[in-house]
Amino acid sequence: MEKIKLGISTCLLGENVRYDGGHKLDRFLTDTLGQYVEYVPVCPEVECGLPIPREAMHLEGNPDSPRLVTTRTKKDMTDSMVQWARKRVIDLEKEDLCGFIFKSDSPSSGMERVKVYNEKGMPVKKGVGMFARILMEHFPLLPVEDEGRLHDPKLRDNFIERIFALKRWREVLGRKESRGNVVDFHARHKLLILSHSPKHYQTMGKLVAKAKDLPLKELYQKYQTLLMESLYSKTSPRKNANVLQHMMGYFKELLSSDEKQELLEVIENYRKEYIPLIVPITLINHYVRKYDQPYLKQQVYLNPHPLELQLRNHV
Numbered sequence: 001m002e003k004i005k006l007g008i009s010t011c012l013l014g015e016n017v018r019y020d021g022g023h024k025l026d027r028f029l030t031d032t033l034g035q036y037v038e039y040v041p042v043c044p045e046v047e048c049g050l051p052i053p054r055e056a057m058h059l060e061g062n063p064d065s066p067r068l069v070t071t072r073t074k075k076d077m078t079d080s081m082v083q084w085a086r087k088r089v090i091d092l093e094k095e096d097l098c099g100f101i102f103k104s105d106s107p108s109s110g111m112e113r114v115k116v117y118n119e120k121g122m123p124v125k126k127g128v129g130m131f132a133r134i135l136m137e138h139f140p141l142l143p144v145e146d147e148g149r150l151h152d153p154k155l156r157d158n159f160i161e162r163i164f165a166l167k168r169w170r171e172v173l174g175r176k177e178s179r180g181n182v183v184d185f186h187a188r189h190k191l192l193i194l195s196h197s198p199k200h201y202q203t204m205g206k207l208v209a210k211a212k213d214l215p216l217k218e219l220y221q222k223y224q225t226l227l228m229e230s231l232y233s234k235t236s237p238r239k240n241a242n243v244l245q246h247m248m249g250y251f252k253e254l255l256s257s258d259e260k261q262e263l264l265e266v267i268e269n270y271r272k273e274y275i276p277l278i279v280p281i282t283l284i285n286h287y288v289r290k291y292d293q294p295y296l297k298q299q300v301y302l303n304p305h306p307l308e309l310q311l312r313n314h315v
């Protein structure tokens, strides 16, 4: 797979673009995830024409439609930022991004819980950075996260699963449109989807089953929306345990009663969160390889992202 293109707030790459001339280098993003992705850096404040260093800014007013204002001289930067951001998101369409990683808490780049000050100078953490809001409205299905939330292993696993899934889907979009390609993609992603959202699993199954009755464009559009919505739902030990038990069913006739007992215990220990997901997954992978189980062998759920990222060691 070629590298995944992700937008990112420039300061997270270690570039000295912050208002104080500093950066916010995040080593996981550059050194670890960076091996698999190609970053497209975006610094809204510098790209809309502000110098380095510059006066700090914050959001003021109504949290749903705040103004971007410099903190000391009270210069209102809202209009120039909005004008620039609307053009920039159109430029970004060309990049074919599979996700965006924002700098948390920034009045320009923060994706949630950014401070918005009221007329008395009191902050509420209910805002969205000015550029982040415009980007998320322009690309509503794009996976987005901020570097702070990515320290949470479950959110990290979810985000990275989504960007890899979107990249695989984009590869399908890059081929000649055909119902068979959608059906094949769905067949490989069924258990991944089930681990996130049993409801979407049902709906998408029905959509694919009637694929031949739908115009191709409509099929692709509906499938893409449901795919991104389904993966946005968080997995849980209970949902994963259900998928693992479902997989175990494929070995019913092949495992000895001791092996079955062991696998059941491992799944149960994972469900109770005594052990991480990687343990039952490794055991199932072992049986998939040993018995060359054709349906499970193609399931992305067993290897949704590179093992080296160790994401399932912590969830």
Ligand code: SF4
Residues within 6 Å of the ligand: 009, 010, 011, 012, 017, 018, 019, 042, 043, 044, 045, 046, 103, 106, 108, 109
């Ligand atoms: S938070 Fe956003 S605007 Fe601020 S320095 Fe980083 S990239 Fe630039």
